Amino acid sequence: MPYKILKKVQLGSSGTLFEMDIFAPLIAKKAYAGNFVLIRINEKGERIPLTIADYNRDLGIITFVVQVVGKSTLLLSHQNEGDEILDVVGPLGNKIHIEKYENPIVIIGGGVGIAPCYPQAKELNNAGNRIISILGARTKDLIFWRERMAEVSERVIICTNDGSEGIEGFVTKPLEDIISKEKISLVIAIGPMIMMKNVAELTNGIKGLPQVKTFVSLNTIMIDGTGMCGGCRFPAKDGEIHFACVEGPDVDGHIVDFDTLLNREKRFEEFEKKSFNLYKKECENLKIG
Amino acid sequence: MKIPRQKMKEQNPSERIHNFSEVALGFTEDMAKTEAERCLQCGDPRCINGCPVNIDIPAFIRLIKEDNLLEAIRTIKDYNILPAICGRVCPQEIQCEQACVLSKRWEPVAIGALERYIADWERKNKLKECPDCEAPNHIKVAVIGSGPAGLTCAADLARFGFDVTIFEAFHKGGGVLVYGIPEFRLPKDIVEDEIETLKMLGVKVEYNKIIGKTLTIDDLKEIGYKAFFIGVGAGLPSMRKIPGMNLNGVLTANEFLTRANLMKAYKFPDYDTPIKIGKVITVIGGGNTALDSARVALRLGAEKVIIVYRRTEAEMPARKEEYHHAIEEKIEFQFLSNPVRFLGDENGNVEKIEVLKMELGEPDSSGRPRPVPIENSEYLIKCDTVILAIGTNANPILTKSIQGLKLNKWGYIEADENGKTNLEGIYAGGDIVTGSATVISAMGAGRIAAKAINEYLRAKFL
Numbered sequence A: 001m002p003y004k005i006l007k008k009v010q011l012g013s014s015g016t017l018f019e020m021d022i023f024a025p026l027i028a029k030k031a032y033a034g035n036f037v038l039i040r041i042n043e044k045g046e047r048i049p050l051t052i053a054d055y056n057r058d059l060g061i062i063t064f065v066v067q068v069v070g071k072s073t074l075l076l077s078h079q080n081e082g083d084e085i086l087d088v089v090g091p092l093g094n095k096i097h098i099e100k101y102e103n104p105i106v107i108i109g110g111g112v113g114i115a116p117c118y119p120q121a122k123e124l125n126n127a128g129n130r131i132i133s134i135l136g137a138r139t140k141d142l143i144f145w146r147e148r149m150a151e152v153s154e155r156v157i158i159c160t161n162d163g164s165e166g167i168e169g170f171v172t173k174p175l176e177d178i179i180s181k182e183k184i185s186l187v188i189a190i191g192p193m194i195m196m197k198n199v200a201e202l203t204n205g206i207k208g209l210p211q212v213k214t215f216v217s218l219n220t221i222m223i224d225g226t227g228m229c230g231g232c233r234f235p236a237k238d239g240e241i242h243f244a245c246v247e248g249p250d251v252d253g254h255i256v257d258f259d260t261l262l263n264r265e266k267r268f269e270e271f272e273k274k275s276f277n278l279y280k281k282e283c284e285n286l287k288i289g
Numbered sequence B: 001m002k003i004p005r006q007k008m009k010e011q012n013p014s015e016r017i018h019n020f021s022e023v024a025l026g027f028t029e030d031m032a033k034t035e036a037e038r039c040l041q042c043g044d045p046r047c048i049n050g051c052p053v054n055i056d057i058p059a060f061i062r063l064i065k066e067d068n069l070l071e072a073i074r075t076i077k078d079y080n081i082l083p084a085i086c087g088r089v090c091p092q093e094i095q096c097e098q099a100c101v102l103s104k105r106w107e108p109v110a111i112g113a114l115e116r117y118i119a120d121w122e123r124k125n126k127l128k129e130c131p132d133c134e135a136p137n138h139i140k141v142a143v144i145g146s147g148p149a150g151l152t153c154a155a156d157l158a159r160f161g162f163d164v165t166i167f168e169a170f171h172k173g174g175g176v177l178v179y180g181i182p183e184f185r186l187p188k189d190i191v192e193d194e195i196e197t198l199k200m201l202g203v204k205v206e207y208n209k210i211i212g213k214t215l216t217i218d219d220l221k222e223i224g225y226k227a228f229f230i231g232v233g234a235g236l237p238s239m240r241k242i243p244g245m246n247l248n249g250v251l252t253a254n255e256f257l258t259r260a261n262l263m264k265a266y267k268f269p270d271y272d273t274p275i276k277i278g279k280v281i282t283v284i285g286g287g288n289t290a291l292d293s294a295r296v297a298l299r300l301g302a303e304k305v306i307i308v309y310r311r312t313e314a315e316m317p318a319r320k321e322e323y324h325h326a327i328e329e330k331i332e333f334q335f336l337s338n339p340v341r342f343l344g345d346e347n348g349n350v351e352k353i354e355v356l357k358m359e360l361g362e363p364d365s366s367g368r369p370r371p372v373p374i375e376n377s378e379y380l381i382k383c384d385t386v387i388l389a390i391g392t393n394a395n396p397i398l399t400k401s402i403q404g405l406k407l408n409k410w411g412y413i414e415a416d417e418n419g420k421t422n423l424e425g426i427y428a429g430g431d432i433v434t435g436s437a438t439v440i441s442a443m444g445a446g447r448i449a450a451k452a453i454n455e456y457l458r459a460k461f462l
Helices: A025-030 A071-077 A111-126 A146-151 A172-181 A193-202 A258-264 A269-286 B029-037 B057-065 B069-079 B083-089 B111-124 B148-159 B188-200 B217-222 B253-262 B288-299 B320-328 B396-401 B439-461
Strands: A003-010 A017-023 A036-040 A048-051 A054-056 A061-067 A087-092 A105-110 A131-137 A155-160 A186-190 A214-217 A233-235 A241-243 A250-252 B140-144 B163-167 B204-206 B225-230 B235-237 B250-252 B280-284 B304-308 B332-334 B337-344 B350-363 B369-373 B379-382 B385-388 B392-394 B426-428
Touching (some): A025 A054, A025 A061, A025 A087, A054 A111, A061 A071, A061 A111, A071 A269, A105 A111, A105 A172, A105 A193, A111 A131, A111 A146, A111 A186, A131 A146, A131 A172, A155 A172, A186 A193, A193 A214, A193 A258, A233 A258, B029 B057, B029 B111, B057 B069, B057 B111, B069 B083, B083 B111, B083 B188, B083 B439, B140 B148, B148 B163, B148 B188, B148 B439, B188 B204, B225 B439, B235 B253, B235 B392, B253 B288, B253 B385, B280 B288, B288 B304, B288 B320, B288 B385, B304 B337, B350 B385, B426 B439
Parallel strands (some): A105 A131, A186 A214, B140 B163, B140 B225, B163 B204, B225 B426, B250 B385, B304 B332
Antiparallel strands (some): A003 A017, A036 A048, A036 A087, A054 A061, A214 A250, A233 A241, B337 B350, B350 B369, B350 B379
16 A cells, blocks of 8 residues: 655755655554654665654654655655655664653754654653754755754754854854753764764763763665665674664664764665666656656 | 486576576476376375475376366365465475485486476466365454465465455565565566465455564554464574674675565666676575575676585585576585685775685584684685675564563574464464574465464354
8 A cells, every 4th residue: 555645845945855744654653753664665666764753643644854865865856745655664763762861962963864853852852851952954945844843942053064054064063062061961963974973973072071972863775674684784883783773773873883884875876876867867858856 | 217307498507697587497288297107106105294285296296197287286275375486496305306206216206396387387377266265254363474484374374264464564475485585586476476366365465564563463453363473584684793794795695685686676777776796796605595696696797606605515505406506507616615704995895705714523503514614724705795695583573572472592483383372372483483494394384373373263263
């Protein structure tokens, strides 16, 4: 049974970022902060993991935010309200751990990674935690969900690389400022791999700063998402091998060997480019998008 | 025995390494009849005991001889709902055919090829009929996993009159039959066709449902399911901690085969899932999965494929027939060799494996001689891709979600000889009970469990 797109909203004006509501009542019923789904758009499609950004159990809806980075995400951006996605399977991965921490929690969302921060901030806020959110992107137009994040945060800090909104620079700038001044119980970082690497380094007790427990969300290349293929595996600094799909997606950022993982994520680069370019050409010919 | 054992025609090795079409082409009508003539119709047939699902082999062979193919297929299906699959992938050489009385002095009857012939004849002539079923009793049973154990169990339960639903995690049914075994050994339309037979029996299949995630056993109980069969397979690849494991180009056979088979990466870029090959591929392991990976790699354009196995040809768990096919296809074997580390280039891509020579020692717990390393015998093999086919472990997703389910120390489900677990109404069979085994042994387990479930539900509800 295919999965219907109930709503599709563009975020910003880039045309590369959009929010989608999918009718998937069984998944919505079980979904929680931290979970992801695997989707396959059509018969020839690949399986890609998407982190659940919101869910409405009563209406049977799951929401995700997608940024166009390759063929599958571009193809997804060409689907409209009323269209159907062939396969959606989940919820996969582990729910995040919830407790009332003594000190505030800093939640950092980079680019499209802002979306999965929202359910985590919401649940942790509901549990009585004080949330400081840092939302970062290349430029103002790629920041979204400011109001939603504000609803579940004590304060929201925006930063952009080009300074078009908030602090000019990377998310590590305000983070360093915060952990040097106040006691923080937990840091959660979701975004590009390189951002998560930099955050995890900063919170690992360097520059005389305190070490702060840090979770990162690993959205690695996956096929089945149930521990079967091992494609999602990530190396720990001690050489152990972990599976992002069944042990994550949220894992202790201080154990991850990011350099090896960053390289691992490049292993299909040439194929991804080829596939993306072919599809773009096809779209031009057919005047799609 | 004047008549020699008939041999199926096969695609020429030099041609078939460029395509994914089936290697073995099946018997012609004449060949099938000739082969059927070879069966002695023993009064005390041993082949039946050699078959894990005890097909009445002499009976169906006699029916072929008598030209009554319709009755022949009916006879097989009384025991085995998936003959087109079993005729292709069962290790007959160590089962029914090994037990065949002819094998003492001559070659055994080609039982597997005859089973396949009958099943293919039925499919080609579109004669598939709905097997006899008892009247529906409207009792709901859930079968978890659509691999060989689940399909067999579901079919038998449906024939007992139960209302059966199969829950499958992937978007396609068949389990290892579709993600593991390649097209050239088992065409996927055959698997689909066999699943159609189940639908004729009224079995429903729910795809994209991971039991333990999307739904739990408790959820299913709440909506009226009275009994459960767990046939989720083993599935979790074992990861030996070999230095260099995380280099690009080192991947598990599960990933390699799932990309190629289930996701059809061999049709990239028409299909979106990519697969990377390179020129020289090494496959580590000696089972069917290792051979399947090697032969898929060849068909994807590898120039040279090397299988590295720590024991010898004699201990290889792979089917002999597939080993011969691999040899014909010029797959290279390096026996008594064990990888000790993978070496990469400056970009983090694997470029060599360091291998240690072994010799055979005393038998280990599996009864096979233990490979013992020979000191200072290391050598290097240059390669672009390393595929690890060194076995699987139990997948905990489902078992972890069922409170109180008894597992053994390796995480496999503890079930008695009828597939009964320690929890009422929950049965299990196949690789999730035994660890990695064969398609037919999983089918045998599915069949036994179906019988036990039938008895349990009848005693309780009817």
